[in-house]
Structure formats: structure tokens, C-alpha cells
Amino acid sequence: MANQKIKHRLAKDKLMLWTICIFATLTAVPLFAILGEVLLRGYSQLSWSFFTEPTPTAYKAMKAIEAGEPIPGGIANGIVGTMIILSMAVVVAVPVGILCGTFLAENRKKRFAKIVSYLTDLVQGIPSVIIGIITYIWIVVPMKGYSAIAGSVALCIMMLPLIIRSTEETLKILPASLKEAGLALGGNKARVMMKVQLPAAFGGIFTGVLLAISRVIGETAPLMFTALGCSFIRWSINKPISAVPLLIWEFFNDPHLQELIWGASLFLLIFVLTLNLTAKYLAKKWNQ
Amino acid sequence: MESIIPILEFKKTCVSYTKQTMAVKYVSAAIERNTITAIMGPSGCGKSTLLRAVNLMHNLYSNIRVDGEILLNGENILLMEPIDVRRRVGMVFQRPAPFPTMSIYDNVLAGFALNGIHLSKSKKDEIVESNLKNVVLWDEVKDVLNKKGTFLSGGQQQRLCIARALAMKPDILLMDEPTSALDPIATKRIEELLLELQKKVTILVVTHNMGQAKRISSRSMFMYLGELVEYGDTETMFSNPEHERTKAYLIGKIG
Ligand SMILES: Nc1ncnc2c1ncn2[C@@H]1O[C@H](COP(=O)(O)OP(=O)(O)O)[C@@H](O)[C@H]1O
Ligand SMILES: [Mg+2]
Numbered sequence: 001m002a003n004q005k006i007k008h009r010l011a012k013d014k015l016m017l018w019t020i021c022i023f024a025t026l027t028a029v030p031l032f033a034i035l036g037e038v039l040l041r042g043y044s045q046l047s048w049s050f051f052t053e054p055t056p057t058a059y060k061a062m063k064a065i066e067a068g069e070p071i072p073g074g075i076a077n078g079i080v081g082t083m084i085i086l087s088m089a090v091v092v093a094v095p096v097g098i099l100c101g102t103f104l105a106e107n108r109k110k111r112f113a114k115i116v117s118y119l120t121d122l123v124q125g126i127p128s129v130i131i132g133i134i135t136y137i138w139i140v141v142p143m144k145g146y147s148a149i150a151g152s153v154a155l156c157i158m159m160l161p162l163i164i165r166s167t168e169e170t171l172k173i174l175p176a177s178l179k180e181a182g183l184a185l186g187g188n189k190a191r192v193m194m195k196v197q198l199p200a201a202f203g204g205i206f207t208g209v210l211l212a213i214s215r216v217i218g219e220t221a222p223l224m225f226t227a228l229g230c231s232f233i234r235w236s237i238n239k240p241i242s243a244v245p246l247l248i249w250e251f252f253n254d255p256h257l258q259e260l261i262w263g264a265s266l267f268l269l270i271f272v273l274t275l276n277l278t279a280k281y282l283a284k285k286w287n288q
Numbered sequence: 289m290e291s292i293i294p295i296l297e298f299k300k301t302c303v304s305y306t307k308q309t310m311a312v313k314y315v316s317a318a319i320e321r322n323t324i325t326a327i328m329g330p331s332g333c334g335k336s337t338l339l340r341a342v343n344l345m346h347n348l349y350s351n352i353r354v355d356g357e358i359l360l361n362g363e364n365i366l367l368m369e370p371i372d373v374r375r376r377v378g379m380v381f382q383r384p385a386p387f388p389t390m391s392i393y394d395n396v397l398a399g400f401a402l403n404g405i406h407l408s409k410s411k412k413d414e415i416v417e418s419n420l421k422n423v424v425l426w427d428e429v430k431d432v433l434n435k436k437g438t439f440l441s442g443g444q445q446q447r448l449c450i451a452r453a454l455a456m457k458p459d460i461l462l463m464d465e466p467t468s469a470l471d472p473i474a475t476k477r478i479e480e481l482l483l484e485l486q487k488k489v490t491i492l493v494v495t496h497n498m499g500q501a502k503r504i505s506s507r508s509m510f511m512y513l514g515e516l517v518e519y520g521d522t523e524t525m526f527s528n529p530e531h532e533r534t535k536a537y538l539i540g541k542i543g
Contacts, residue, residue: 178385183370186403
């Protein structure tokens with residue numbers, strides 16, 4: 001009797017396990033399907049010049065296609081643009097985000113902190129296209145032109161909530177004894193934060209920054225309103241500038257350049273996946 | 289004059305976490321210089337709460353009220369700047385808490401860094417060496433000073449934390465069950481260390497291990513439900529307790 005019951009239970013356990021395995025596999029299918037598709041289509045385009053040369057003109061591309069040669073040029077203008085836009089966004093978003101997250105973690109019970117925390121959640125939910133159009137009104141119109149600066153403002157707004165949250169959450173899960181031990185030695189709150197709490201939270205915050213970068217690096221809509229695009233490598237921050245996701249959109253719209261879509265996509269995908277994996281790895285290492 | 293004023297004196301000290309209840313009720317006691325004073329009592333009787341009042345840890349939480357007076361060398365600390373008080377009152381916590389991102393070397397010097405005090409390299413070396421020798425840790429760690437403090441064993445970590453507190457040359461060292469997370473051998477070493485250290489610093493130690501109180505303290509407090517029931521020489525208290533409650537606790541009937 002009892003034996004029967006146990007057998008029945010074990011069978012149920014097994015069934016559950018199999019169901020879970022099947023669903024887990026199913027969720028992985030899209031990821032591998034996407035990776036495979038982009039890899040198959042894109043890998044043949046990757047070459048040294050793909051990363052060092054700017055986008056070819058439609059005319060050059062047309063000539064190459066007519067001659068049956070591979071399309072010359074690459075996405076260097078996009079890579080340079082993405083790096084410029086992104087580094088300016090990071091330079092502002094990281095310190096501001098950490099400061100704001102620190103404030104929220106340290107003043108949990110204050111009304112003002114609760115409001116800011118709520119607003120942070122709201123900003124995180126704003127569709128990126130709206131952030132794009134708002135930045136257009138706020139930056140592009142007064143500056144009388146599209147620019148890398150405007151692009152980085154848009155990405156900065158999108159990164160801030162993520163960095164604020166990860167800072168706040170990481171500081172909150174640190175044991176209270178750490179802060180108390182610092183204060184018990186006579187340190188003031190700011191020094192204990194700088195020398196004890198923030199260093200201890202570094203892993204979590206860094207992970208948050210990486211995730212924020214990987215979240216915005218593929219954003220296209222906000223850059224359409226702000227950075228616009230540029231067909232050659234440009235280093236100035238107050239002129240229209242290119243970015244990798246913008247290039248993918250441009251390639252898609254130009255029949256002569258469509259071959260370049262997949263190389264650019266593969267580059268972007270690998271970049272984002274690497275950032276994500278690094279972030280996961282660091283988070284895991286930190287939690288040990 | 290100096291000798292008449294006790295190093296630390298509680299005067300009708302009360303601490304409450306909520307409006308309705310008091311966790312420490314009207315405690316009055318004078319602590320003697322260069323002794324180890326043990327605070328005993330069953331779990332939840334207010335030992336930690338009383339101890340944490342001495343370095344103004346309660347100031348960190350807006351809901352906690354501290355009333356009465358706590359005099360440090362005759363000066364009421366409740367009216368002083370927390371930072372000034374904490375520099376003169378060291379604290380060692382129940383769980384060893386070396387700063388995880390700092391090396392052993394930097395952990396010893398953490399108090400200076402946190403107070404914004406800059407020291408020359410030779411002065412730093414001197415402080416690290418003398419304080420690690422004070423806690424009998426120097427020989428074990430002198431070759432790994434640049435490793436993280438968290439690599440050490442629990443007992444070593446706790447001695448590192450004591451060294452970190454002593455480096456600031458406090459008048460008083462507060463310890464909240466400093467050995468409860470340690471094995472018997474590490475506990476014994478810390479106890480021997482405290483007996484040695486009392487020559488330099490006054491120690492106030494919370495323990496719910498009666499054997500420990502008996503072994504190391506010369507004076508003992510017995511607390512019950514937030515009140516200080518009995519305070520006196522440890523030997524007298526253990527051999528001839530004045531109050532029924534103390535007696536019941538000591539023979540294991542409560543707690
Ligand atoms: N942070 C807190 N908030 C509210 N009540 C607390 C807090 N800490 C301790 N208490 C209460 O105060 C009393 C004394 O606690 P504590 O001083 O930690 O006791 P002990 O250290 O003797 O075990 C207990 O009743 C406990 O529940
Ligand atoms: Mg306690």
C-alpha cells in the first residue's frame with residue numbers, strides 16, 4: 001500500500017522534472033534560432049575592413065554588386081559613433097546614478113526618497129521612442145542640430161533608472177553590521193559610504209552598469225531623433241553622428257547596402273551577449 | 289580627581305525602540321577603569337541595547353530613544369557629537385566584521401582612513417605591527433598583510449577586529465558576545481587576550497556564557513527584562529548572589 005503511494009509520487013516527480021526540462025529547452029530555442037540565423041548570414045561579411053572602414057556610398061556599392069564583387073567598406077563610422085555617444089552617456093549616468101541610488105538606499109523612510117524611487121520606476125517604463133522625441137525637443141531644437149551630445153542625453157536618461165536601481169538594491173542587501181562597524185570607528189556617514197559600503201557594493205553596481213549599457217547599446221529609435229546618422233567616421237560631439245543600430249536601419253532601407261545588415265547585426269549581438277555574460281559572471285562571483 | 293570619576297557611568301539610562309515599551313529601564317552603574325565588566329542575562333533582556341547606547345549606535349535609527357545620562361569620564365555622551373564619542377569608544381561585534389574589500393593591513397588602519405587622518409608609511413607600518421602584536425595575530429599574518437581580511441579564520445578575523453578597534457586608542461572597548469560565533473579554541477585565545485588587554489583598556493563585554501563571565505570578568509552585571517538586577521564583583525555574584533533572579537539564572541533556571 002505505502003509502497004504504491006511512494007511509487008506514484010516518484011512517478012509524479014519524474015513527470016514534473018521532464019515537463020520543466022521541456023519548457024526550459026523551449027525557451028532556449030528562440031535564443032539559439034536568432035543566434036544561428038544572424039551568425040550564418042553575418043559571419044561571411046566580417047573582415048578587418050568591415051571594422052575599419054566607413055559605410056560605402058550607394059554608388060560604390062552598386063558598382064561592386066554589378067561587378068560581382070563583395071560590397072566594400074564597413075561600419076567603422078557606426079562603431080566610432082556608438083562609442084562616443086555611449087561613453088558620454090556613461091560618464092554622466094554612472095556618477096549621477098550611483099549618487100541617486102546611494103541617496104535612496106540611505107533614506108529609505110523619507111517621503112522624498114519614496115517619491116524619487118517611484119519616479120525612477122516610471123522613467124524606466126517610458127518607451128524609448130518617447131525619450132527620443134523629448135530629447136529632440138529639449139536638446140536638438142535649442143542646439144539647432146542633431147548631435148552626438150543629443151544622442152548621449154537620450155541614452156543617459158534610459159540608463160539612469162537601471163543604475164540607480166542596481167546601486168540602491170546592492171547597498172540595501174549589504175549587512176547592516178558593515179555600516180555600523182565603519183561608523184563605530186568614528187567615521188562620518190560620507191566616509192563610511194565611500195570607503196566601506198560602496199567598495200563592498202562595487203560588484204553589484206558594476207554589473208548594473210554593464211546591463212544598462214547592454215540595454216541601450218542597441219536602441220535605435222531615440223538615436224533617430226537625436227544623433228541622426230553620418231556616412232563617414234566623425235569624432236566631433238556637436239554634429240550628427242552614426243551608430244551601429246542606426247546603420248542597420250539605414251542598410252535595411254537601401255537596396256544596395258542590404259548585404260551589410262547581417263555583419264552589423266552580428267557585431268551588435270555579440271557585443272550585447274558578451275556584456276550580459278560578463279555581468280552575470282560578475283554578479284555570481286560577487287554573491288559567493 | 290581623575291581617579292574619583294568613573295571612566296563610564298550609567299545614570300538612569302533608558303532605551304526604547306517603541307513608544308510603549310522600554311528595552312533598557314533605568315540602569316545606573318559605574319564601570320571601573322582597567323577592568324573587564326561582563327553583562328549577563330537571558331536572551332532579549334537588553335544587553336546589546338545597553339551596550340550599543342555607549343557608542344551612540346542608537347542615533348543611527350530615528351525610532352530609538354535614549355534617556356537618562358551616560359557619562360564618559362564625567363561627560364554626558366548623549367550631548368556629545370557621535371563621531372567624537374565613537375573615536376573614544378571602540379566596538380567589536382558578535383560576528384567578526386573585517387571590511388571585506390580591505391587588506392589585513394588596511395583593516396587595522398581603517399579607523400584612521402575613516403576619520404580622514406593621513407599617516408606616513410612608517411607610522412602606518414608601526415601601528416599595524418604593534419596592534420597586531422597586541423592581539424597576538426602578528427606572527428600568523430605578517431607575511432600575508434596584503435591579503436583580504438576575510439581570508440582569515442573566524443577567530444583570526446575577530447582578533448583583527450579587536451586590533452582595528454584598539455588602533456584608535458579608545459578609552460573603552462565594547463564587545464557584544466565576541467566569541468559566540470567562534471569555536472572553543474578560538475574562544476579561549478580571545479579570552480586570554482582580553483585578560484591581557486584590560487591593562488590598557490577598560491572592557492565592557494556582553495556574554496550569555498556564564499563560564500566566560502566567570503573566567504574573564506572582575507565585575508558583572510546581571511540584567512533581566514531590561515532592568516539591571518544586580519551588579520558587583522563577579523566572584524561574589526557567582527558564590528553568593530543577592531537576588532533570587534540572579535540565583536535562578538546562575539543555576540540555570542532562567543535563560
Ligand atoms: N531594532 C529593534 N527594534 C525593536 N526592538 C528591538 C530591536 N532590537 C532589540 N529589540 C528588543 O529589545 C529587547 C532587548 O534586545 P537586545 O538588547 O538585543 O537583547 P539581548 O542582547 O540581551 O539579547 C528585546 O525584547 C528585543 O526584542
Ligand atoms: Mg544581544
